[in-house]
Amino acid sequence: MEKREELYAGKAKSVYRTDDPERFVLVFRDDTSAFDGEKKEQLNRKGMVNNRFNAFIMEKLEAAGVPTHFEGLLSPTESLVKKLDMIPVECVVRNVSAGSLCRRLGVEEGLNLNPPTFELFLKNDELHDPMVNESLAVSFSWATADELAKMKELTYQVNDVLKSLFDDAGMLLVDYKLEFGRSGGQIVLGDEFSPDGCRIWDKETRKKMDKDRFRQGLGDVIETYEEVGRRLGIQFD
Ligand code: C5P
Structure with missing residues (x-):
């Protein structure tokens, strides 16, 4: 290659x-x-x-x-x-309130969300990724209703897998964003999953261990990403 x-x-x-x-x-x-x-x-x-x-x-x-x-x-x-034919809609699942959800609804950070929420955002930097819904996505042909249903099913499946993975390592998966695309008629997870695109807190202390360290100027950004990785058993160079 x-x-x-x-x-x-x-x-x-x-x-x-x-x-x-x-x-x-x-x-x-x-x-x-x-x-x-x-x-x-x-x-x-x-x-x-x-x-x-x-x-x-x-x-x-x-x-x-x-x-x-x-x-x-x-x-x-x-x-x-x-190579995927990317769908221009981001899927966000939240297990705990934080970030834009708190700003939008005026709720405090750290509330347990049961069942976890599922939100869609249009990928558009100029418009600052506005929140959309399934009806808009279908009417504007960003994705079909079947594709959106599959994206939602996979996004929740990811939550089941990763929530317990982080939990076993002493961390709380607060929320995350996923992007999907099409390949050979199938909906496939694309983009990345890293501490840049999710929120992870220490289960006991609630220390922020994700990109909020950068957004909020908390320091030790990469050292903390590495700590998350090490707790999961990832070897870095
Ligand atoms: O900003 P907001 O609270 O809506 O973000 C929810 C989750 O999605 C966070 O984990 C954030 O890092 C992630 N996200 C992202 N890229 C975006 C929007 C949100 O990775 N464009």
Whole structure:
């Protein structure tokens, strides 16, 4: 497999073509951004940590029967993935209230949400990823009703797998965002799962162990990501 030209550079990852039209290389960079790119920094080792973290989680999900685009690690900061036709809608599940939910509804952080909530957001930086719903997604042909039902089913399946994985390691999976795409008529999990796209708290102390450390200027961002990984049994370089 040969890495070819860059196809797309996102805020923290880049996608490269390969000599195989059905496979891309995902490069995890050290760039870190929050608040729609308003706050930006380079955090040493983040690309490596998130690449390994994502590989570990994707393998766990695949083993539990969730189809993912992940095919394997290529280097400390690169992974091989299947090409997907991406659906421009983000799926967010929340087990505990935090972040935009608290701002939107005026509720306090840390409330248990039972059953966990499921929200959809349109991927659109200029509009700051507005919240949407299934009716809008179908009417605007972002996805079919069947595709949305599958995305919801898989998003909750991911919650079952990961909630217990984090719980066993002394952590609480507060919320997370997933993105899906189409491949060979199937709905497949794409993008990444890392502490950049979820909230994780220590179960006892409720210490924040995710990107809120960067958003809120709490410090030790990558050291804490590595601690999350180590508790899960991930080996970093
Ligand atoms: O900001 P909000 O509270 O809606 O985020 C919910 C979860 O989804 C958080 O874990 C956040 O990190 C993640 N998220 C993300 N990318 C976005 C929006 C949210 O990773 N564009």
